[in-house]
Amino acid sequence: MRDSPRPHHTHPLEPGRPYVQDAIEKADVLIEAMGWIREFRDKVTVIKLGGSLLDDADALRHLLVDIVFMETVGMRPIVVHGGGKAISRAMAEAGVEPRFVEGRRYTDDQTLEIACRVLGGELNEWIADRIEEFGGRAMPLNHLGETDNNVLFGEPLKLTGAEGEEVDLGHVGTVTRVDRDSIENLCYAGQVPVIPSLCRGADGRMLNVNADTVAMAVAQAVGADKLVYLSDVNGVRLDKDDDGSLIHTLGAPEARGLIERGAIAGGMIPKVEACLETLARGVRKIHIIDGRLRHSLLLEIYTNSGVGTMIVGEPE
Template sequence: MSKLTDFRGRWFVVKIGGELAMDKQKLAASVGAAVRAFLDAGIRVAVIHGGGPQATEMQKKLGLQPKMVAGRRYTDEATLEVMKMTLAGQVSVDVASAFRIAGVPALCTTGMSAGLIDAKRRPPKVMSGAGPDPVDLGLVGDVTGVNTEAFQRISDAGFVPVLGSLSGDAQGNVLNINADTVATRVAAKLGAAKLFLVSNVPGVLANKDDPSTRLPTLTPAAAREKIASGVIQGGMIPKVEESLEMLEEGIEAIHIVGISPNDAVLREAEQPGSHGTAFLRG
């Protein structure tokens, strides 16, 4: 059991799955309240949000066919326009309004702004859960850099940087990036004490359809086995894979956690494994 004040001056990074932005009162009472408590304890906070469900809904409204490969979206030009509308528009404003309810001074933008995140197009690669052949996801990026000084300055000015998972490069290319990927890279570069991947499930489940089967902790070996055997599927694959990779790159602890009860994130922060799935180094 640790106290939040033990982390004074350190960074916590919080990733919000898109589905959570659909109920702003609930988001305010859960993640918003947790972020407020972190700030009150003197912890620096950066937030990354997704918007996958909103983008899928918008694609369908526009007559576009969403195509997901192992939890990642195939992104052509038309899909990228949808990602701009949903991530930088709808979800950004909804997260900002939830944080206002919670009294959190959020500055909501995307990774493109001020070069907060740099990205390059992801080359075709073999992906877990997507067969033996390399997959080309189109206009999808990998993070190549994080402007930690800009994060620091925003935080020093009293604001919480909140980024939708779009970025690109100084040549004007814009790319869609999985929000779990952005969050893990940002947390690693900031040397975060904790990364919370907050989702619509209470953690990694032994049976994905039964919330009572949450695994309190996972070792890297057990996690890899659960991906290979198909226990971990879809959107949970990028979360777990990126977590394993980035634990080795400087994040002290990663927590996959939900928002029921409202204080799940806070209690998981104080006691790893109590309300989510904790990945601990070593």
């Protein structure tokens, strides 16, 4: 007979609640998940946490516990995060008005300093700390702190306007190289890499990068099996204001049409564009799901009833 409970025998978010209620039903659930766990063991999944979600403390805690679960059963999750809302809040506090050009934040010196502090410092460390608090192991990969753990390198992003003119975005970057070895070494050591959407330019300065495109670059570099975007909508909708108009499976031509018609707008544009580019470069399964729905990540991975929108490539 066991005389003392083993660690983590109670729910990590509700310490008083024993796991052993309805034990038989729970064992059934475990057995049901066994096939999925086996299928996805050792598979790399890149999980992008959007800024809208980072503002929802309850949803975020549940998601991070799901990520700890994935790591515990032998999957290799990699977290990429944005934090657009938090940057805008910090800018407002500093009296700076945010300005967006084609979905990208115009980033002057002061905005860059704020983005580095919020993304690279506060949010990145906070996410890694919570993963550890919930029983997982995590490594915050930011350039701040005693050792430079940055894994993303890039160059200024060049955008062309409607009349062919160059659009000035300030210190906004695009990722040209990912330190794949460092990320993979962490995964294989059972640690969850946590990556902020900043990259280092050739002159050594950091650049602010759209987090959806960072997730894409990381997924491509490590040859991820899956890329999952967690946002604050149930997926891509035909009408962005109608949650009943969810598109379950979205092909590349249809997606391009929806962007042209303006049905896909705002922050959904870089997300869908990143999905299409990622598919073209070999990542097979890409999903946009609602991170506010409890266990949406696990439902997407470990059940047949996928939630949200799956983006699929052109038929061969």
